[in-house]
Amino acid sequence: MDRNSNAYTFIFAIILVAVVASALAFAATNLQPAQAENVKQEKMQNILATVGIETTRDSAEALFNKYIVEQVALNDQGKERTDVDAFTVDLKKELKKPVEEQAFPLYVADVEGSQYYIVPLRGKGLWDAIWGYVALKDDVNTIKGAVFDHKGETPGLGAEITQGWFKKRFDDEKIMDESGNFIGVSVAKGYQGGDNKDDNAVDAIAGATITGDGVTDMISERLQRYLPYFKEKTNVKVAMQ
Amino acid sequence: MAQNKESKKQGLILFLSDTEEREGLLGKKNRKLLSDPLTDNNPITVQVLGICSALAITVQLKPAIVMSIAVMAVMAFSNMIISALRNLIPSRIRIIVQLVVVAALVILVDQVLRAYAYDVSKELSVFVGLIITNCIVMGRLEAFALGNGVYKSFLDGIGNAAGYAFILILVAFFRELLGAGKLLGFEVIPESFYEFGYENNGLMLLSPMALITVGIIIWVQRSRNRTLIEQN
Numbered sequence: 001m002d003r004n005s006n007a008y009t010f011i012f013a014i015i016l017v018a019v020v021a022s023a024l025a026f027a028a029t030n031l032q033p034a035q036a037e038n039v040k041q042e043k044m045q046n047i048l049a050t051v052g053i054e055t056t057r058d059s060a061e062a063l064f065n066k067y068i069v070e071q072v073a074l075n076d077q078g079k080e081r082t083d084v085d086a087f088t089v090d091l092k093k094e095l096k097k098p099v100e101e102q103a104f105p106l107y108v109a110d111v112e113g114s115q116y117y118i119v120p121l122r123g124k125g126l127w128d129a130i131w132g133y134v135a136l137k138d139d140v141n142t143i144k145g146a147v148f149d150h151k152g153e154t155p156g157l158g159a160e161i162t163q164g165w166f167k168k169r170f171d172d173e174k175i176m177d178e179s180g181n182f183i184g185v186s187v188a189k190g191y192q193g194g195d196n197k198d199d200n201a202v203d204a205i206a207g208a209t210i211t212g213d214g215v216t217d218m219i220s221e222r223l224q225r226y227l228p229y230f231k232e233k234t235n236v237k238v239a240m241q
Numbered sequence: 242m243a244q245n246k247e248s249k250k251q252g253l254i255l256f257l258s259d260t261e262e263r264e265g266l267l268g269k270k271n272r273k274l275l276s277d278p279l280t281d282n283n284p285i286t287v288q289v290l291g292i293c294s295a296l297a298i299t300v301q302l303k304p305a306i307v308m309s310i311a312v313m314a315v316m317a318f319s320n321m322i323i324s325a326l327r328n329l330i331p332s333r334i335r336i337i338v339q340l341v342v343v344a345a346l347v348i349l350v351d352q353v354l355r356a357y358a359y360d361v362s363k364e365l366s367v368f369v370g371l372i373i374t375n376c377i378v379m380g381r382l383e384a385f386a387l388g389n390g391v392y393k394s395f396l397d398g399i400g401n402a403a404g405y406a407f408i409l410i411l412v413a414f415f416r417e418l419l420g421a422g423k424l425l426g427f428e429v430i431p432e433s434f435y436e437f438g439y440e441n442n443g444l445m446l447l448s449p450m451a452l453i454t455v456g457i458i459i460w461v462q463r464s465r466n467r468t469l470i471e472q473n
Contacts, residue, residue, distance in 0.1 A: 004333070013337070024349065031355070035355045035356045035359075155301050
């Protein structure tokens with residue numbers, strides 16, 4: 001067959017595409033379970049890390065079942081929803097819905113007698129999505145710990161939000177002011193506060209202003225949705241704007 | 242016995258091209274395929290290809306190393322596949338065919354990493370997609386694999402990826418060291434330096450300094466080997 005004829009070109013292209021497509025489809029289907037397992041274990045690892053339990057991916061599931069005593073999905077009024085499973089809620093999809101229809105997953109951890117509320121976060125960084133988890137102590141005001149991750153932030157700059165030294169800055173920060181009004185925690189450029197934990201701010205990363213702002217927005221947007229629940233559930237004073 | 246040897250030889254000739262068989266697997270010419278791209282025919286400093294990824298991923302040493310390995314795998318295999326198909330590919334759609342092969346391999350590498358080396362795949366994140374648009378990969382397919390045997394193309398792929406890797410790692414070494422005072426994430430500049438007033442150069446973390454670093458490497462290389470300087 002003439003290699004320059006139209007018929008040959010078409011047949012070659014069709015065969016090539018069919019072979020490549022089936023090879024990729026085969027690989028994707030077969031690798032999918034292992035990939036999903038990795039993602040699930042990493043999620044458990046991250047949730048546990050917010051309450052100070054560092055684990056490997058292999059032991060994440062056992063420890064998760066041990067320490068996480070409650071998983072609930074809430075609606076925007078802070079009422080529990082029974083129609084969704086909290087762990088499988090995909091925030092990426094939820095954030096596209098109107099607030100009234102969203103599900104807000106919440107994990108309750110019990111570590112050596114102390115209770116923590118763990119809230120999943122999701123927002124926008126400079127290049128793509130950023131997400132994370134933040135654990136609140138049972139006064140629902142003080143942060144126990146936070147974990148952040150990102151899809152495509154710049155290594156050395158925005159991607160540093162995943163690093164331990166940055167996450168540590170959030171420990172013991174307050175999300176409300178003295179009278180109980182919700183403020184959140186802002187990642188502040190040119191922060192002068194040192195180790196002050198009562199100013200609702202932490203020091204930003206140099207060269208990662210937009211990613212830092214993304215973290216600020218994500219914390220305040222997500223956490224305020226849980227205030228109705230906290231107000232009802234805990235004895236602590238939670239004022240709402 | 243002699244017949245057996247002859248048929249083995251025939252099989253080898255089918256796989257390799259005629260000249261390769263005469264040269265031996267790592268003959269002088271084949272060795273040159275591996276060593277040339279490291280120095281006098283380096284894809285980054287001499288051909289000035291693949292600059293985009295050299296700018297993007299050299300902030301830290303670790304992603305640069307992982308990227309180099311991924312590029313090496315993709316280049317070796319895409320070169321081999323295109324070389325094996327070289328007598329079948331219709332010349333009018335050869336670029337599309339090359340692109341499909343490269344894209345398929347990149348996706349495959351990404352999927353496998355995500356399933357079996359999850360931590361590494363997270364490290365790569367955005368970079369793995371960049372391999373598809375890497376000019377060196379397409380350049381070698383077009384310039385070498387379409388005209389040479391499978392084994393030679395494999396060596397050429399490895400050689401060029403190694404040349405790319407060498408520059409990438411060199412640039413990343415200086416950028417991470419001077420920009421963050423670390424190597425592979427470990428602090429290497431002693432605390433006492435900072436006490437004496439040494440400061441990390443934040444400029445090194447920004448893309449322009451990657452370009453300048455590559456420029457300095459090109460300068461050093463051309464001043465050592467004057468035959469590389471273009472005569473207009």
